[in-house]
Amino acid sequence: VIVIADRAHLATSPRWRPLASAACTLARCTLPAWREPEALTLLNRDVRPLPGVAGGLQIQVSFRNDARWAQAWPWLQLSLSDADGRVIGTRILSPQDYLGQSPAAQDALAPGQAVHVAFRVREPAASTAAFSFDFR
Template structure:
């Protein structure tokens, strides 16, 4: 009888080991993530944070001359996490372009830079919005457009 019990237990242990070893990749899949979270809650392992930069969307933005610093621009924006899960705060990329769409300047901002301090939480929740204010050097009159991207 023991011969019938041991092989299925060994197979189950092997499957569990493979799932745990590959949990970071599996947790990045919306179909698998709830199962991996439930498994880790049961056995005490950790699940890497959800990372879906394309789920961040800018809902408002503005660019104007800085009111108190000559040669600088003040950029404001509001963005929202439209992912189904909390995510780590993203890197925010701002690019300025000329009339032909050629980049004149590009800078990436860490969360502490665009929020003004360390975030109160390391996560931005699903549906949560954040407002940011950025001060950047004015690249001159050739800059006619700007764009945000998330990393």
């Protein structure tokens, strides 16, 4: 009973998640999605000027879930830097921002699943020389 009552907390621990999952299978309850941004691997990234749109950028990113469990779609942090390495703009995108719609509650990235997403942003300054991505 304690496992069921405290399942959300227990599900955040790699040690206790299997027990909470087994208990929920029997009790027909659900666990919150796993969150382990450090287990997401950036596979490919591309930033290009958007043709015909002044200051527009077309972003393409591929990443893979290397966690042991399915996990929720991450938030993406895009940072743009100038030639001196100074960050001139940062944007944090929700899954809805880069997917174009909110993922369904049961929609998660399976272990080993690789995905490709594309989205557009406005360049903060014409001096953008580099970019980086981080998962949240």
